[in-house]
Every structure is written in C-alpha cells, then in structure tokens.
Amino acid sequence: MITAIIDDESLAVSALIRKLKKLDPNGSHEGFVHLSEFMDYADNNRVEVAFVDLDLGGTLSGIDLARHLSEKYRSMNIVIYTGHAEAEYKAEALSLYVSGYLVKPVTDEELKEVLCHLRHPITELSVQCFGHFEVFYGTSPLKFDRKDSKEVLAYLIDKRGAMVSEDELRWLLFNEEEDGSEKRAYIRNIIYDIRKSLSRCGVPKEIVINTKGCYSIDCSMLRCDYYDFLDGANVPAAKLGQYMEQYSWAAPVRYGLFGR
Numbered sequence: 001m002i003t004a005i006i007d008d009e010s011l012a013v014s015a016l017i018r019k020l021k022k023l024d025p026n027g028s029h030e031g032f033v034h035l036s037e038f039m040d041y042a043d044n045n046r047v048e049v050a051f052v053d054l055d056l057g058g059t060l061s062g063i064d065l066a067r068h069l070s071e072k073y074r075s076m077n078i079v080i081y082t083g084h085a086e087a088e089y090k091a092e093a094l095s096l097y098v099s100g101y102l103v104k105p106v107t108d109e110e111l112k113e114v115l116c117h118l119r120h121p122i123t124e125l126s127v128q129c130f131g132h133f134e135v136f137y138g139t140s141p142l143k144f145d146r147k148d149s150k151e152v153l154a155y156l157i158d159k160r161g162a163m164v165s166e167d168e169l170r171w172l173l174f175n176e177e178e179d180g181s182e183k184r185a186y187i188r189n190i191i192y193d194i195r196k197s198l199s200r201c202g203v204p205k206e207i208v209i210n211t212k213g214c215y216s217i218d219c220s221m222l223r224c225d226y227y228d229f230l231d232g233a234n235v236p237a238a239k240l241g242q243y244m245e246q247y248s249w250a251a252p253v254r255y256g257l258f259g260r
Contacts, residue, residue, distance in 0.1 A: 001027035001115075001122055003049045006038040006065070007081065008057035012104060016051060016081060019111050035060060042073070044234040046223070048122050049099070049115070051081040054089060066096050073231060075220055077118045081106070120220060125201045127157060129226035130237035133244040137201045148173055149193045154244055156208070156217040157224060158253060163214040172249065191215060 001024045007013050013031035020029040032038035035056055042050065050069055054062035066078045077099040082089070085103045093101055100114035125142070128134045133154045135142040144150050155172055156164060169187050195205040207221045219227060226243070229235045241258040244250035254260070 001029075001048055002046060003027065003029045003051065004038060004041055004045075004047045005029075005031040005051040005081065006033075006035060006056065007031070007051070007053035008033050008055065009053070012053070012081070016106065016111075019106065019108060022108065023112055023115065035065070042069070042076075043232060046228050046233055047073070047076055048120075049077045049079060049118065051079050051102075054080060054082040054084055054093075063092055063096070066093065066098055070096055070098075075120045075223075077120050077122075079114055121202075125198065125203055125223065127222055127224040127226075128237070129154075129157065129224060129244055130229075130235065131240060131242045132246050133250075142197060142201065144193055144197050146190055146193045149190050149197065151247065152187075152190050153194050153217075154247060155249070156215060157222065157226070158244065158250060159216065160227070160230075161216050161219045163209075163211065163216045166213045166215075169215070 001020075003020055003024075005013050005016050007016075010033050013033060017029050017031050020027065030041060032041065035058060041047070052062045052066050052069070056062055056065065062080065062082065066080065069076055069078055078096070079100040079102060080090075080093045080098055081102050081104070083104045084090075090101050097119065099119040100117070102110060102114060126136045128136065133150070135150070135153065144153075152169060152172070155169070166184055166187050169190075170183050173187070173190075174183065191208055191210070195208050198207055199205055203221060207218050209216045209218060225235050225237060229238050238257075241260065243254040243257055
C-alpha cells in the first residue's frame with residue numbers, strides 16, 4: 001500500500017506512520033508537515049491512501065484539500081485524520097465521500113477498520129502500458145487461458161472506458177468484416193476469460209462492462225501506468241517513448257504521446 005500523510009503536527013505524522021508500518025510493513029508510507037512537499041509527492045507518485053488533517057496551519061483547510069485531491073486523483077482514497085470529533089466536521093468531510101474519518105489518537109483497530117473499507121479498493125493488480133503491455137499480479141505476469149484475451153484487455157484499457165463493439169473486436173482479432181455466430185461466441189468467451197483471470201486477483205467481474213454487445217473497462221478498478229501518466233504523475237517508464245509496443249493498433253496513441 002502507498003500512503004501519504006499531511007498534518008502540521010510532526011508527532012501526529014510520526015505516530016500514524018508507526019501504525020501504518022505495523023499494519024502494512026511492506027508498504028510505502030510517507031509523512032509531511034508542509035503542504036507544498038505533500039503536493040509535490042502526490043503529483044509525482046501514485047498515492048493510494050492520503051491521510052489529511054483538517055487543520056493544516058495555513059490558508060487551505062483540510063476539507064478544501066480533500067476536495068481538491070478527490071477532483072484531481074480519481075482513484076485516491078482520502079481519509080480525514082483529525083482531532084475534531086464534532087459532528088459538523090464529520091458531516092462536511094463525509095459529504096465529499098471520503099474513505100474514512102479518524103479522530104486522534106487512533107487505535108490500531110480503528111486504522112485497520114478504515115483500511116479494510118476503502119472507497120477505492122487496493123489491489124495487487126497493476127497494468128503496464130509503457131514498453132510492452134503486461135498485467136501483473138504482485139510481481140508475476142497474469143496468465144490467461146485464451147491467447148487473444150491479453151490483447152483484447154489491452155485494447156479495452158487503451159480506450160480508457162469508451163465502449164467497444166463486438167464488430168470492432170472481431171476486426172481486431174480476425175482483421176475481417178465477415179460476421180458469424182462462431183466469431184461472436186469466441187469474443188464472448190474472451191470477455192469471460194478476462195473476467196475470470198482478473199477475478200483470481202480479487203478484481204470484481206464488473207471491471208468489464210457489457211452493454212448491448214459493447215464492452216468497456218471500469219478504469220477506476222485498475223492501477224495503470226498510462227492512466228497515472230495522463231493524471232499528471234511522474235512515470236519513469238514513459239521516458240522510453242514506447243507504448244504497447246507489441247500491438248500495431250496502438251501506434252496512433254503512441255504518436256500522440258511521443259510524436260513518433
């Protein structure tokens with residue numbers, strides 16, 4: 001898990017980092033007392049959970065920061081971490097659909113409960129688009145039962161949530177306009193295989209949306225370097241100027257990103 005804390009009290013930052021390291025020793029947990037340093041970190045790293053104090057000691061309130069983060073980073077979980085237990089503070093925070101509200105001092109059990117019920121579930125599944133396309137579960141490439149499943153998933157991810165018809169997928173796989181029940185059935189089996197393969201990693205089958213013979217990806221369920229790059233994050237692999245190199249149909253996006 002990748003977390004970042006912003007609180008103008010260094011002792012509170014240190015206390016929460018200790019608890020996070022105890023619950024998630026293999027994760028990355030960073031704390032900041034200066035807002036500029038926190039924002040610089042958030043802009044250049046994929047933060048999965050941000051802990052935000054309501055009183056930041058400056059002109060920007062924690063509520064305003066939480067609103068800004070939720071608008072800028074669609075998959076970031078925001079947890080309010082504050083000394084205010086008053087109902088009006090909590091109601092205002094929850095109106096932003098934050099992932100939790102913790103009142104200092106926080107117990108291990110309270111922190112664990114919040115992390116178990118995040119608005120945007122954290123998965124070990126990650127998608128690599130820069131260089132050659134690959135899907136990883138942890139550090140191991142994900143295996144599919146059908147040879148075309150990986151390419152179809154890559155195509156759906158490339159479309160960033162836009163609907164793709166069965167006709168378009170048929171052209172992708174067979175490079176021909178001829179329709180037929182066997183080809184349509186094959187495409188549906190491919191979609192089934194993608195869902196089944198991802199479900200082994202704890203990803204809900206709803207990640208692939210099906211609407212009247214058209215398919216799309218729910219982008220909020222993926223950790224993807226391409227999406228992070230478009231959100232403004234620093235992605236070192238993008239400096240190579242390569243995007244889904246094994247697929248010729250990715251050339252237009254590659255040109256749009258790198259001009260070649």
